[in-house]
Amino acid sequence: MTLQLHCFGESGNSYKAALALELSGLEWQPVKVDFFAGATRSDAFREFNAMAEAPVLVDGDFQLTQSGAIQQWVTDQTGRHGGEAQDKYEVLRWVLWDNHKLSSQAGMLRFLMNFLPEEKRPAEVIAFTQGRLKAAYTTLDTHLAGRDWIMGSGITNADISCCAYLFYPEPFGFDRKDWPNIDRWLSNIEGVPGWKHPYDLMPGHPSDRG
């Protein structure tokens, strides 16, 4: 049975799982979660995933959520993206850092600035979060000085996690041209054979909502 990933194009967290699957060579298919129609807030979805979030990986009777856990599952299945054995903790460290400091804030901020009606956008929260994200971009850009990848000599789950929200076109205060090491590293990721942009890899695009 083909693996299914319940996901949607606007979700950077979904993208982390989708890109890991796509680059691993596993056969998979996306199933669109209609987030903007309230799908993740329904009782049926909450039954499906108590965290009420996408992505959800389904492999027969097995299901798993949280992008970082799905990434680890893909690595365990295929041997891909885990990095060298001695780098295991460093890869995990950057996946956790991304979840804690980068994606969690970038995802929220992008939502507030683009997908909320303009009159509902909380200005103080937006400014505060942009300040915190600047610290995160600085950490990442500094780490990437002189490196092609976050850890080791090829793409790992650390890269796949940290890059996810940084490919989206909707403005949230991040411009890759401001961060030369991040910019070069994003180009390295775009150059990986099989790489696809989130909107080319998963169903769902802002233009769907007119």
Added chain:
Amino acid sequence: MTLQLHCFGESGNSYKAALALELSGLEWQPVKVDFFAGATRSDAFREFNAMAEAPVLVDGDFQLTQSGAIQQWVTDQTGRHGGEAQDKYEVLRWVLWDNHKLSSQAGMLRFLMNFLPEEKRPAEVIAFTQGRLKAAYTTLDTHLAGRDWIMGSGITNADISCCAYLFYPEPFGFDRKDWPNIDRWLSNIEGVPGWKHPYDLMPGHPSDRG
């Protein structure tokens, strides 16, 4: 050589690593990071840890940051807190969820509400974050209905991660009496032989600053 954990009492993220070490039976000693005197913002600390955060584990030449990565290292060293083999992904999933949705927000909010001068506290950010945390408490409390532990029949890294900020006395809008399943589960954790409160396990307490 004895393991060292660079940490401070007020840090829930430090506590996740300290509690994992303490309950694992490994010999370790805390080294106080003087966060409130600006220690993590110094160039020397940034050299030590590019993420400019506590905790940092030091084992001879090896060093590691991010509480979830340190927890995994403790599990790999001791076989403790990883849960049953079939629960590996579920444990990781909750550690990631905590980093993404619970601790990242609770830690920031507690800082804003208690450790910033009153005139600098951003009211809109505080209210917004309290709303998001209520959703996280609901997810955790719902999951814990009918369960003693987040996964399986004993304490795992999932519990150690999710509980960390919930033991602190400084007010940030969480009262365990409002969440009966979380309250019962926190009591289970307090009952684990060797359990210690963050302020009893690590150096550094708000009263140090007068």
